Amino acid sequence: MTDTEIADPWAVTSLEIFERLEETIAGEADHAVATVVDVDGSAYRRPGAKMLLGDDGSTFGGITAGCLEGPLQTIARDVIADQSPSVVTFDLTDDEDGWGLGLGCEGIVDVLVEPADDAWRDPVDAYAEGDPVALVTVVDGTESIPPGSRAVVDGDGTATESDSRPAIPDQILEQVRDDARERAADGRWTQRTVSIGEEELTLFVDGIEPADRLLIFGGQPDVRPVTRLARDVGFEVTVATARGGQAEESAFPRADRVVSTHPTELGELVDERTYVVVMSHNFLDDGLALESLLESDVPFIGLMGPRERFERLRDDLADEGISLSAADRKRIASPVGLDLGGGEPIEIALSIVSEALAVSNGREGGRLRDRKGPIHARQPTQSD
Amino acid sequence: MTDTEIADPWAVTSLEIFERLEETIAGEADHAVATVVDVDGSAYRRPGAKMLLGDDGSTFGGITAGCLEGPLQTIARDVIADQSPSVVTFDLTDDEDGWGLGLGCEGIVDVLVEPADDAWRDPVDAYAEGDPVALVTVVDGTESIPPGSRAVVDGDGTATESDSRPAIPDQILEQVRDDARERAADGRWTQRTVSIGEEELTLFVDGIEPADRLLIFGGQPDVRPVTRLARDVGFEVTVATARGGQAEESAFPRADRVVSTHPTELGELVDERTYVVVMSHNFLDDGLALESLLESDVPFIGLMGPRERFERLRDDLADEGISLSAADRKRIASPVGLDLGGGEPIEIALSIVSEALAVSNGREGGRLRDRKGPIHARQPTQSD
Structure with a gap:
């Protein structure tokens, strides 16, 4: 958990929803969870999108672009009072005059509204684990x-x-x-x-799916904007520095944790859901970090710095008898980042976080207008 | 000017540097401006990158990834005391032992350190204008x-x-x-x-170059994360709503301004440096907005919503005798955003802001590792 305020309770991530849900189910039975369970036609969020609603009218997250949150508050109050789940269908096809009220909320949306009760304890624990x-x-x-x-x-x-x-x-x-x-x-x-x-x-x-993790290896100030943006878009963020003296929580207020490690042991901090950005600016440390990560099953290793620097790292590995497999070449991103062209620290951070997010979703980060095929993931084909 | 705190004084944008510079030159002569003027070899920032340094040791912005800020503070104090500019060369090629102190600051960097004096008034005014x-x-x-x-x-x-x-x-x-x-x-x-x-x-x-502008047409909650991220990465942000009652500054705390307008008059709010995202969720309003924007010289018109929705908008325009030129098709982004695959509001916002940034830099998104040619803009070829 980070120590900063939520900038916008409407635009929170799944990670923040589950963190809040964890707090909520430990307290009074005064909240409901709303989940989109079916969509017919155009809608802002896809099935599985969630928000929390309190019996005091508070909301956390949003499952439409402002169309249904009002009526949902009323329904949530009943669900909380009765501690009994309910499924509601909103037909927004009568676009300009109906629920949409000119807000262009099109389509038919089914929403499951259920109490934030003990039935959520196992999922919340699993998410945290x-x-x-x-x-x-x-x-x-x-x-x-x-x-x-x-x-x-x-x-x-x-x-x-x-x-x-x-x-x-x-x-x-x-x-x-x-x-x-x-x-x-x-x-x-x-x-x-x-x-x-x-x-x-x-x-x-x-x-x-539990939140993806972003592990940043480095301790310089340029780590901070990466940490901040990554947490903003829903990664659980760890900063690993190779210098004990720099491993201060306070230097990276948006990180979930800050650890001091040796680059050769970086592989012990990761799992198959950890996206890694190597940006210590120290050639030797980055090389040791890369070597350690190659032995792990991380899906993404982003390397800060020009292409030539990576080629030197790769040559040094080759001298040690370590060659990169096709799978390694696929998971290494060098230079790290999407091609956004900016040179300011926050622009570089945006480029890095955008790439990690794209890769975590199996995308390549080009322009949507040039994409072939559907924009959203579809419901998987039913197996029978 | 927005009413939120600077999240990280090191990772500020050019817009924030110039805003701070404007305050600084109006006050005591107690700050210096440091500008990278030459780079030989690998360096974190390119020439033109700037930061401010106070005679109290404060810094705002960063021109290296933490390598030179210490020595620069000392130099800045002298420059401020003498009100006399100075150019300093930092040779970081002796990587592990020199200034770099193992921080991997490679290359030779020339930095111009000058007082934040009246010589800055014209540039600051021009920037603001x-x-x-x-x-x-x-x-x-x-x-x-x-x-x-x-x-x-x-x-x-x-x-x-x-x-x-x-x-x-x-x-x-x-x-x-x-x-x-x-x-x-x-x-x-x-x-x-x-x-x-x-x-x-x-x-x-x-x-x-003055900051690029991002104009968001819409007033729903999903505008907020776009506003926030766009301001974070250095756009000057205007929110234009078509509904008077929603045009409240407080709803969009990170926007530079919030205006209430009619979609047919949107073109009057823009110029050739304004990137526009149309996301009112109202089909009629979005159509009128598009029509107005097509008569302007904006370089980017991003349209929220699926491809089919844009095709309906385009057909409606065609019925009115308006057809899109090749240049219009080039500047229209539909669906707006880079292909990052996320469906949460903040992920959609990241996708939109990343695309606007990429287009403003003449890039296409996509992964840097797949890019042909240099990553950074080079110094333009000298003309003789």
């Missing part, structure tokens, strides 16, 4: 299996229930277990309709 | 034309002097007037050595 899960939630139910019935499925397919919600019967859960395991792995969503006797149930399978 | 100028400064001089001798040349080639600095004789200035006019236009730099009698003088021609 860095473990992906999928929430399986009934969004169109029966009398005995009402909306909000919930199971949490982990990456192995193991399901857990909560006392605070009706359970989903095994025979139902079995039909979506594979979906749930896959959604835990890819963080995406699936809407599934399954049969139980003569009735039908609709389930929303919501992959919850 | 949005008028580009070039500073012509002697960096290697003679007894009668010492370092810091200065002329300010505007886009027409007209030079003005200041009482607080020795003038550059006409016969010298004439030799760099074309350079100065070009640098005022492109914001880049030129180093020129010219002869006067049997002596030689070296001049640094420093193009000062």
Whole structure:
């Protein structure tokens, strides 16, 4: 947790939503979680987008560009009072006159509004631990299996229930277990309709990916804007300095943690969800850091500095008998950053953070207008 | 001027440097301006990069990644005490043992350190007015034309002097007037050595481009993160809403100004340095805004929303007999943004601001590692 104020409670990241949710479920039962579960037509946020609403009218996050937050506050109050989940459909197709009120909120949006109750404890803990899960939630139910019935499925397919919600019967859960395991792995969503006797149930399978991590190796002032922007856009940020004296939390107020390490041990701080930027400005340290990272399974190693500097690093590695595999060349970004052309520290930071974000989403950072194919990730094809 | 604190005084933008400089020259003569005027080898910032230093040891901005700020403070104190400019060469090629102190500050850097005196008034005023100028400064001089001798040349080639600095004789200035006019236009730099009698003088021609402007048409909460990031990376930001009731400064604390306008009059708020993002979420308003902007000379019109929405806007324009020229298609970005793949409001904002920054620098986004050719802009070829 960083020690700075939230600049804009509407534009918070998933990381901040889950941090706040953790605080919320530890307190009074006075908040609701709203999740987009289906979208037909144009909408600002995709399924899985979440916000928190308090019974005092407060909001944290936003799931539309200002269209539904008002009516959602009313619904949230009822959900909190009853501690009972609800699914609401907003039809915004009557664009200029309906809910949209000229705000251009187009499309039909289904929103699950549920209490921030104990059913959230496992997902919140998993998020904090860095473990992906999928929430399986009934969004169109029966009398005995009402909306909000919930199971949490982990990456192995193991399901857990909560006392605070009706359970989903095994025979139902079995039909979506594979979906749930896959959604835990890819963080995406699936809407599934399954049969139980003569009735039908609709389930929303919501992959919850923990926040990606950004590890910055370096301790100079130019690390600060990278730290700040990365935290702003939802990375959990660690600054690792090779100089004990510089590893001060206060120097990097937006970092989640600041550690002092030896570059040869950098690989011990990372995992397969850690994006790394090497920017110590020290050639020897950067080389040792690169060597250590190559032995890890990080998906991204960004190297600050000109191409020629990387070529020297690579030659030094070759002298030690270490050659880069095709996979290594793919994960190394040198020079680090998107091609934005700016030379100011904040512009360089923007370029670096934009690249890490693009790579974390499997994108290449060119202009959207030139992109072939859809802009948003689509619901994965249903497997049967 | 925005009403928020500077998050990191080291990582400020040119806009913030000039705003601070404006305050500084109105006060006590207790600050110096340091400008990189030459770089040989690898260095963090390019020529033209600036920072402010106070005689109390304070710094604002940074021209190296922490290598030279210490020695620069000492030099700045002398410059402020004497109110006399100085040019200092830092040789960092002895990387691990010299000034670099293991910080990997490589290369040779020449820095002009000059008092924040009245000679800055014209450039600061021009910056605030949005008028580009070039500073012509002697960096290697003679007894009668010492370092810091200065002329300010505007886009027409007209030079003005200041009482607080020795003038550059006409016969010298004439030799760099074309350079100065070009640098005022492109914001880049030129180093020129010219002869006067049997002596030689070296001049640094420093193009000062005013901050680019970002105009956001819209008033919904999703405008806020765009405003914030755009201001963070150095755009002067205007929010224009089509709804009078929403045009509240307080809703967009990071905007330089918030205006209420009719979309048909949007073109009156812009100039050739204004990047525009159309995101009112109202189809009719966005269409009117686009129509108005097409009659202006803005270099960038980003349209929020899917491709199909733009196609409808374009068809509506065609029905009115308005067709898009090749230049219009080039300046319209639809969907707006770089391809970063994120769907959260702050990620969308990052995508938009990154694209506007890239376009303002003549870049296309994409990954630097895939870029052909040099990363930094080079000194323009000397014209003789």
